[in-house]
Amino acid sequence: MARKFTPKVLTANDLLEGDVIYMTADGQWVRDHASAELIEDETIADMRMLTAQGQQDHIVGPYLADAKAGPNGPEPTHFREEFRTRGPSNYYHGKQADTSKESANV
Amino acid sequence: MYKYSDFDEAFVRERCAQFRGQVERRIDGSLTEEEFRPLRLMNGLYLQLHAYMLRIAVPYGTLRSDQMRQFAHIADTWDKGYGHFTTRQNIQFNWPKLKDVPDILDALADVQMHAIQTSGNTIRNTTVDHFAGAAADEIADPRPTAELIRQWSTDHPEFQFLPRKFKIAVGAAKHDRAVLRAHDVAVELVEEDGQPGYRIFVGGGLGRTPMIGQVVRDFLPKADLLPYLEAIVSTYNLLGRRDNKYKARIKITVFENGLDTFRDLAEAEFARIRDGFSGVDQDVLADLERQFALPAFKNADPSALSAAVAVDPTLAAWVARNTNPHKVETHASVTISLKEHGKTPGDASSEQMRVMADLADAYGYGELRVSHEQNIIMPHVAKADLPAVFTALAKVGLATANAGLTSDIIACPGMDYCALATARSIPVAEKIALRVQELGLEQEIGLMKIKISGCINACGHHHVGHIGILGLDRAGVENYQITLGGDGTENAAIGQRTGPGFAYDEVVPAVERLLKTYLEKRETAEETFLDAYRRLGADPFKEALYGDAKKNAA
Numbered sequence A: 001m002a003r004k005f006t007p008k009v010l011t012a013n014d015l016l017e018g019d020v021i022y023m024t025a026d027g028q029w030v031r032d033h034a035s036a037e038l039i040e041d042e043t044i045a046d047m048r049m050l051t052a053q054g055q056q057d058h059i060v061g062p063y064l065a066d067a068k069a070g071p072n073g074p075e076p077t078h079f080r081e082e083f084r085t086r087g088p089s090n091y092y093h094g095k096q097a098d099t100s101k102e103s104a105n106v
Numbered sequence B: 001m002y003k004y005s006d007f008d009e010a011f012v013r014e015r016c017a018q019f020r021g022q023v024e025r026r027i028d029g030s031l032t033e034e035e036f037r038p039l040r041l042m043n044g045l046y047l048q049l050h051a052y053m054l055r056i057a058v059p060y061g062t063l064r065s066d067q068m069r070q071f072a073h074i075a076d077t078w079d080k081g082y083g084h085f086t087t088r089q090n091i092q093f094n095w096p097k098l099k100d101v102p103d104i105l106d107a108l109a110d111v112q113m114h115a116i117q118t119s120g121n122t123i124r125n126t127t128v129d130h131f132a133g134a135a136a137d138e139i140a141d142p143r144p145t146a147e148l149i150r151q152w153s154t155d156h157p158e159f160q161f162l163p164r165k166f167k168i169a170v171g172a173a174k175h176d177r178a179v180l181r182a183h184d185v186a187v188e189l190v191e192e193d194g195q196p197g198y199r200i201f202v203g204g205g206l207g208r209t210p211m212i213g214q215v216v217r218d219f220l221p222k223a224d225l226l227p228y229l230e231a232i233v234s235t236y237n238l239l240g241r242r243d244n245k246y247k248a249r250i251k252i253t254v255f256e257n258g259l260d261t262f263r264d265l266a267e268a269e270f271a272r273i274r275d276g277f278s279g280v281d282q283d284v285l286a287d288l289e290r291q292f293a294l295p296a297f298k299n300a301d302p303s304a305l306s307a308a309v310a311v312d313p314t315l316a317a318w319v320a321r322n323t324n325p326h327k328v329e330t331h332a333s334v335t336i337s338l339k340e341h342g343k344t345p346g347d348a349s350s351e352q353m354r355v356m357a358d359l360a361d362a363y364g365y366g367e368l369r370v371s372h373e374q375n376i377i378m379p380h381v382a383k384a385d386l387p388a389v390f391t392a393l394a395k396v397g398l399a400t401a402n403a404g405l406t407s408d409i410i411a412c413p414g415m416d417y418c419a420l421a422t423a424r425s426i427p428v429a430e431k432i433a434l435r436v437q438e439l440g441l442e443q444e445i446g447l448m449k450i451k452i453s454g455c456i457n458a459c460g461h462h463h464v465g466h467i468g469i470l471g472l473d474r475a476g477v478e479n480y481q482i483t484l485g486g487d488g489t490e491n492a493a494i495g496q497r498t499g500p501g502f503a504y505d506e507v508v509p510a511v512e513r514l515l516k517t518y519l520e521k522r523e524t525a526e527e528t529f530l531d532a533y534r535r536l537g538a539d540p541f542k543e544a545l546y547g548d549a550k551k552n553a554a
């Protein structure tokens, strides 16, 4: 039996900034995990991954990361992905310091 | 002080221009990431968790004041106002934007610096004792040798694609401050019957299979260094495994083939190629030795220091902890601690960098060093000037009197930055330092080396920490393994695992139990933690770590 597919978000780093980005349901790259598409079907996941691989002129290192549904959108399930939504813990740098969620589209 | 030759300048400028073109082509889409990645790594540019990271070589950790000032400028102009000094005696910037990196590299070249060969399967930045050229106990300055090795290895056509990365360290004192025995190859300056030469170690390394380097040649005449090193690297290049990246380091080559076999092959190769070295390298070395000549030390009466120390206990504590004996009686080497309690080990703000640069100009003959323990060194300071240096450092949070104490922790970037990490290390270091400060036990504990890595790669040297901490991912939770008894000096030893790991919130209390157990069990205040561990064995410390859990389980 195939391993059960667990929900995922598609994530990568932005080519110019290096910042963590996520793919939305309409194929946009955004900086906010909660705005990402929660992919619950393996076939769709594979398709999204293929799309991303074709976009490597402005993104780097796309991969599927485990996530779960939350009240405001997908939430990470592993601590590494949680850190990626925030930034480092020793300084208030990275996403946690980003005041402009609205201007987050890349 | 030593400056790059003209050839180097042209070489570095050309590489900068090349990389500028490569970045442009990556941004306009004509280079794929697959094509670009090796190119950026060759130029020290990594992609980490939240951003790019630029790693800049500081050859043998020696920095001029203007170079430190340029780091401050880079930090302010293209980064977030600080830099991170590492165990490889390098500096890393954690937030550069891709398009700015060529400008940063140009700014570095303006002060004869670069980021070449800080990655890849090449011979990396050669490290040395951070008190090189200054320490009272060294037999000669190891930096001319390190520079000779750098010139020989930089862009060496045969050694651009080794089985794996290759790290060389050079020391010159009986007391090993350069972790020689944890390097692929290490070179120790020695004398035999009054003749200068080298003791050569091979096969040390940390990472997932830690090993202590062994002596492959007890005495190598000075003139034979480069042919001998070339023979070692060639032997490794032939014999080293390329089928498995985890078995590719020279430590595995030496281990699998045996030291004797490796030595025989290397010696045979050495005999074959030795005559091909015309001795030009010895002329170069002699020239380097002249260029590394010490500054003309001023003749300042050190009695002013005794007077100041007598009336100022904080100054006295700092002088006692953070200075090291100098060759010249009137001088000392200063350790500027980048380990203020609760701060990130190894980080310096641009303001702090400028203060250090200014102090180097005013009191330190323009020289600074990066230590592998992630501190900055002023190698030459007149004792009479120590009070002024201390006062200026204290104003910007740089006068913590903790060199060699519990809070002088090495920590790799861990999961706060590093894409390979399995757990965080920086916050663990911050919390241990704060706790030991709160307990007020640091001076009493004395010499203590805590070293923390955020994954098995061991960039934080945890294997050679008196207390080593390794952060792992256990079923989706951060978990920290503790090792005891590691030692990075001439008595090198790999720390032994104590048992099951500890959750993130349990690490600091666990370390506290170890420290208190040591204080209870030591025979005298002179017996260090490491000495006590060696005398008592692991049991009392395991008891301190797991005693309660064991009882509960029973």
Ligand code: HEM
Pocket: B046, B048, B053, B085, B086, B087, B088, B092, B164, B167, B182, B204, B205, B206, B207, B208, B249, B411, B412, B413, B418, B419, B420, B457, B458, B459, B460, B461
């Ligand atoms: C993006 C950041 C980094 C990456 C990707 C990285 C990668 C690695 C890897 C893969 C190894 C294991 C090599 C092996 O065993 O074959 C290693 C070892 C090591 N790295 Fe790093 N590292 C990073 C940052 C650092 C930093 C910040 C330091 C200094 C604080 C450092 C110093 C070292 C040292 C001392 C070792 C162990 C010595 C040895 O090579 O045997 N690295 N690193």
Ligand code: SF4
Pocket: B412, B413, B414, B415, B418, B419, B420, B421, B422, B453, B454, B455, B456, B457, B458, B459, B460
């Ligand atoms: S030890 Fe691991 S986590 Fe730490 S810097 Fe090295 S690769 Fe990254």
